[in-house]
Amino acid sequence: MTARRTRPAPHHEGRLTVRYIDGRRHETRAELAARHSLSPNTLSRYWAARDTNGHPPAVRIERTLHWPSREFDQWLGGLQAEGAATTQPTPKPEGMGGPAEFARICGHSTTHTVMDWVHNPPQGFPAPDHWHELPSGRKRPYWQPERMTAWAEHGRGPRGQGKGNPGRPRSQPHPYAGDPRLALARQVLAENPGATTTDLVRLMVQRYPEHYSKAAWTSILTTARQHPTEE
Known part of the structure; x- marks a missing residue:
């Protein structure tokens, strides 16, 4: 031209x-x-x-x-x-948890162990339900909350630690033990027995002073349903 x-x-x-x-x-x-x-x-x-x-x-x-x-x-x-x-990267999935949330459920302070499981999965470790593409081109794994909680409670660690969460202190009977968010989840469940998970999450978000993701609250609700009282 x-x-x-x-x-x-x-x-x-x-x-x-x-x-x-x-x-x-x-x-x-x-x-x-x-x-x-x-x-x-x-x-x-x-x-x-x-x-x-x-x-x-x-x-x-x-x-x-x-x-x-x-x-x-x-x-x-x-x-x-x-x-x-x-x-445009793939949209971040609603209601799922990433490595950071998985690590918190398992009692780890960093995501190193979770990512090691992703790349070298031990027997029974749940494969990611979704891969979220980041702007950098890297992909971040995400899981459904109930699958993260199930692994934290019943998974077998890479060193053969047997039942229970691989890496969570043996004195901790279940994920979120002693966590005030779990106490809130139990209270909200007791007060609203017929409410949906979405409604319960909304109530907890409104009541709790700090911000956490929907995936985190969903995981906490799952634990509250499985453990309605402190054991």
């Missing part, structure tokens, strides 16, 4: 000389780059690929390429939206 030559009358806006052709404002590559917070090199690459990306045509004014501002803005917006759609 060849740039069209023209010589419009300049219009002065303060210190900036703005050029109009047929009533349409035109800007140079440097002006467009500055206004859109992009580098001129990026715009040069867009222009070089104009045969395939639909880049608006340019006009040459005094040996310098100019583009119609409005058409360029619309084109760039569409290009960026299309790029965002193609690189």
